[in-house]
Amino acid sequence: MKLRIGDKVRFLNETGEGIVSRIKDKTSVFVEMQDGFEIPYLVSQLVPIHTELIVDKNTDNIEIDPEANINDAVYLVIEPDHELPTLINDYKIYLFNSSAYNVLFSYSIKDEEYFQTLKHGELGAYQKILLKQVKIQFFKEYSYHKIECLFYKNTHFKTQMPIVEIVNISPKTLAESKVIKHDEFKFSVYGFLLKDEFLMQTNVEQELSLVDIAKLKSIKEFNSRSKTSKSNKEYLKSLEKEVDLHITELIENPEGLSNFEMLNIQLEKFDNELDDAVFKNMKKIVFIHGVGNGRLKQEIIERLKKTKGVTFQDGSYKDYGFGATQVNIL
Secondary structure, eight states: OOOOTTOEEEESSSSOEEEEEEEOSSSEEEEEOTTSOEEEEEGGGEEEOOOEEEEETTTTEEEEETTSOOOOEEEEEEEESOSSGGGOOOEEEEEEEESSSEEEEEEEEEETTEEEEEEEEEEOTTEEEEEEEEOHHHHHHOOEEEEEEEEEOSSSOOOOOOEEEEEEOOHHHHHHSOOBOOTTOSSOBEEEEEEOOOOOOOOOOOSOOHHHHHHHHHSOOOOOGGGOOHHHHHHHHHTEEEEEOOHHHHOSOOTTOOHHHHHHHHHHHHHHHHHHHHHTTOSEEEEEOOSTTSHHHHHHHHHHHTOTTEEEEEOOHHHHTTSEEEEEEO
16 A cells, blocks of 8 residues: 555554654655644554545546545535435535645635625645535525635645636536545535646746836836825715714704703714714714813713724814814724
């Protein structure tokens, strides 16, 4: 039996498993345990726990060849929650990395014209990750599934081209495909091969052509804040707001109103303006409340303390003295 670096193995004479991290000699290897320690083992004491997943070219699904050598490959796998089709409630969608490479991935579905990313992250060598658990209706609504992958190792490795694959999976596809058994999954699964050719790639050309240089020169230098365009300044200004809560700014004739009634009018204006600013995704709103006896400011502060998604501070002394509160919307 021949083992390679990255192969996942079980121990013949004890419980546990690990990944071959180094070749010691012709008869022994180092196995990295889950806690990160390396332990030498005789090859005869190890059992590979992965069989190769092979695409059935007639049905576009995967089958197992127990006698095949382990090859680097990446699959999109769908696992029903029962062996009997009539008893299936849910399907689990996995990304299965049966290679010695770590994978940076993203998983997206096509929603009308555009793709929507549902999950992204990192997947270790010889591991699988659950992308989503769905009902059969999910495949009726979203039949296009896009997987993007970048490959790397923590040691020296052969560079690999990234992959971008779009797989068409519908209820009809599943009904016409065969399910197969695999040690990594509890139930029989459907599978779709994404990559199986892990070859040395050529180096990126280091010299730029004249066309490339011209394109680079045509890219404008990033503007500093002091050089922000007029349109950008106008846009940023549109995300800010100033509200004067003086009672004479809110009603034409406040005479005859009690202090309690005026305070309620001011607080109602405050609530409405703050809600409107949050709804419009504004960044900052300044409430001018004046100094007075401090009651209005106190009420505003108490309400802001209970409001999620905002911070607050005294308004600019230069512009408002002590008579304003600035609210920053996160």
